Amino acid sequence: MEKIRMNKIVEMDGDEMTRIIWQTIKDELLSPFVELNTEYYDLGLPHRDETNDQVSIDAGEAIKKYRVGVKCATITPNAQRVAEYHLKEMWKSPNGTIRAILDGTVFRTPILVSGVKPAVRSWQKPITIARHAYGDVYKATEFRLTKPGRAELLFTAEDGEQRRATIYDFECGGVLQGMFNKDTSIESFARSCFNYAIETKQDLWFSTKDTISKQYDQTFKLIFEDIFNREYKAKFDELGITYFYTLIDDAVARVIRSKGGYIWACKNYDGDVMSDMVSTAFGSLAMMTSVLVSPDGNFEYEAAHGTVTRHYYRYLAGETTSTNPIATIFAWTGALKKRGELDGNAALVRFAKTLEEASLAVIESGRMTRDLALMWQGDVKAETLTTDDFIAAVRKELEARL
Ligand code: NAP
Ligand code: MG
Secondary structure, eight states, rough: OBBBBBOEEEEOOOOHHHHHHHHIIIIITTTTTOOOOOEEEEEHHHHHHHHTTHHHHHHHHHHHHHHHEEEEOOOOOOOHHHHHTTSSSSOOOHHHHHHHTTTOOEEEEEETTTTTTOOTTOOOEEEEEEEEEEEEEGGGGGEEEEEOOEEEEEEOTSOOEEEEEEEEEEOEEEEEEEEOOHHHHHHHHHHHHOOOOOHHTTEEEEEOOTHHHHHTHHHHHHHHHHHHIIIHHHHHHHOOEEEEEHHHHHHHHHHHHOOEEEEEOOOOOHHHHHHHHHHHHHOGGGGGGEEEOOOOSOOEEESOOOOOOHHHHHHEEEEEEEEHHHHHHHHHHHHHHHHHHHHHHHHHHHHHHHHHHHHHHHHHEEOOOOHTTTTTTOOSSSSOOOOHHHHHHHHHHHHHHO
């Protein structure tokens, strides 16, 4: 069989167990079938340290150039990692760096297989969470107050005009927090969500607490509404999809009663909490994909989980591991599908879809990694495979289907 040719995508290698799996996926499931054409960036922690993290910035810029990237999970350094890797500095999360360059929104979608039943019985289709990954409580300024006094909110405009309001006259100690968001960031968030809804032909829900937060959350609601009406309504009508705004508490109730099959856009904190809730209820982080979409249509695909450190230490000790490679396989297939769609490369799209189908077919035949075997409720009995044996089974299934 002749290998499928493709235009360039950005490949970002990563750390620990996922770095090992990354290589196996390329060797076993991709390179034998596709003339892989990637611009390679090594975001493994040692190389980030060598380049003073310039490589993360270069990778982000490259995604803007080629429009499609695929990223392996990476270590976000903390004090312990600084010591472990003898780092020059506690480098920032590459995901944060790339997100800032692309100004993007992260969409997380569970991968469903029969045999892993969602905790919510009515869910039949995936629920995609779109999390606004900028500002609010994540960039807040906080005080712990230990004596009585007046707390005020003060804004000084560039032209000197001031706005001041009393927040509370404290008669005792307490806590105080100031947070913000920006119109430009909310607008990018809105456009990324509307574009992704069109891309995936799914309804878009958006929820905030605008009845209580009459300026802050209300602004999110109004910006979404305005951009939708001016730029996206016609396209949504044409595709037969809807944009729907509701209060966050109403949204929670509706989500639990729903069948799934839509995108739920959330403010930063809501998205943090709800994506963990939704992924756990669907089964596992190992079965969850994540794509960063910029408002001007660049895409970066990755797994939602981390570098699976505990498994890596076992691997280093010479043990075989049963780490689930599905989310990383789907990061690759997501990127290849997108490359194929953008270029009209039907063979590449077909290959990526077939690889996804083959991967899920192996699981549905009862062969899976340990994490899935532990929660398996399928008709056939679960057989636990090592990562390598699982990937080998997918390879066989893929070859049979191609
Ligand atoms: P993690 O790597 O997601 O792993 C947490 C636990 O979840 C694992 O120990 C494992 O449980 C289970 N798990 C996750 N993925 C799995 C898979 N594919 N197959 C089987 N089990 C899986 O999270 P972490 O341990 O908190 O973080 C490890 C490193 O990853 C950290 O350095 C963190 O900075 C980084 N991280 C990176 C990203 C990213 O690049 N996007 C995201 C999150 C975290 P058992 O051990 O019980 O089997
Ligand atoms: Mg979280």
